Amino acid sequence: MSLSPQEHVxxxxxxxxxLVIDALSDRRGDAGSAGDADDGVRDAVTPEGSASAASSPAxxxxxxxxxxxxQLMDTAERALHLLVQDSRRHGLTWAQIGESxxxxxxxxxxxxxxxxxxxxxxxxHEVPTQAIKxxxxxxxxxxxxxxxxxxxxxxxSLRSSMQGLSWQSVFEPARTIFGDVVRRxxxxxxxxxxxxxxxxxxxxxxxxxEAEVLMSASGALLGMHYNPVDADAAEPTP
Numbered sequence: 001m002s003l004s005p006q007e008h009v010x011x012x013x014x015x016x017x018x019l020v021i022d023a024l025s026d027r028r029g030d031a032g033s034a035g036d037a038d039d040g041v042r043d044a045v046t047p048e049g050s051a052s053a054a055s056s057p058a059x060x061x062x063x064x065x066x067x068x069x070x071q072l073m074d075t076a077e078r079a080l081h082l083l084v085q086d087s088r089r090h091g092l093t094w095a096q097i098g099e100s101x102x103x104x105x106x107x108x109x110x111x112x113x114x115x116x117x118x119x120x121x122x123x124x125h126e127v128p129t130q131a132i133k134x135x136x137x138x139x140x141x142x143x144x145x146x147x148x149x150x151x152x153x154x155x156x157s158l159r160s161s162m163q164g165l166s167w168q169s170v171f172e173p174a175r176t177i178f179g180d181v182v183r184r185x186x187x188x189x190x191x192x193x194x195x196x197x198x199x200x201x202x203x204x205x206x207x208x209x210e211a212e213v214l215m216s217a218s219g220a221l222l223g224m225h226y227n228p229v230d231a232d233a234a235e236p237t238p
Contacts, residue, residue, distance in 0.1 A: 011192045013079055016072040071194060084112045127189035127196050135198035135213040136187055142171045142224060143181045143202070143211075155220040174226055179206030195222065201229060 087097055098108035134153075141149050147167035162170065187200040196215040201208065208229040214222040 010079075011197065012075040013072075015192050015195050016075040020069055020072045081112065084108075125191045127191055127198065131196050131215060131217075131219065132187055132189050132198055134219060135189070135196070135215060136184075136200070138213055138221060138224065139184070139187075139200060139202075139211045140181075143175070145171070145175075147171075150221065150224075153219055153221045155216070155222055158221060158223065177206070178202075178209050178226060178228070179204040184211075202226075 084097060093105075094109040094113075095105040097112070098105045101108060103111075138150055138153075141147060145168065150167055182203045182205060184203070185201040187198050189196060189198045191197075194217065196217065197212065198215070199210055199212045202211050209226040210229055211224070211226055213224050216222060
């Protein structure tokens, strides 16, 4: 369930953009209410939904805003290199690429045909073992209808996005749609723009799913959802 380079950079861009938006919002209000800041998501938890998330402490200091902007620039640079490589594979000339970027052919070739900067190719940081364990526990809690732990680590913005719904009302439809968990593969984890994305394939009595948990480095739950696994692509259960 690892992401391709293109898929990974898409997730990074979404998360990095959200980091900057939250950082700028914090600087503009220089605080706001503590309940509206902190780690945030844009969508409520849903059985088949998706969440784009951001992690920003209340009243983020200027250094945090700068770090968020730097994260977005580095991520955008990775995206640009990937798109240029893809354009070259599809036959675009350096002149065409330069025109699209508003620079000369020579400048485009110098920038993108040379060795890719280390910050683009550097290995991603690993997710701590404890964070993976926490995500696995949250998956189990959601699947078995035990919500104390989920409630304890849910970010304020996640609570706000639920608009007064209970955890049971959010997760109960998933059991109806997909059934109970029969087995779960070992979770895989990635750091995406400073956030932890942890996924695991679950075999269920009605339909297999990919369970995904999105968390901040501080352990706040930013989002959780299930993606149905395509039956044609599913591996047989041993």
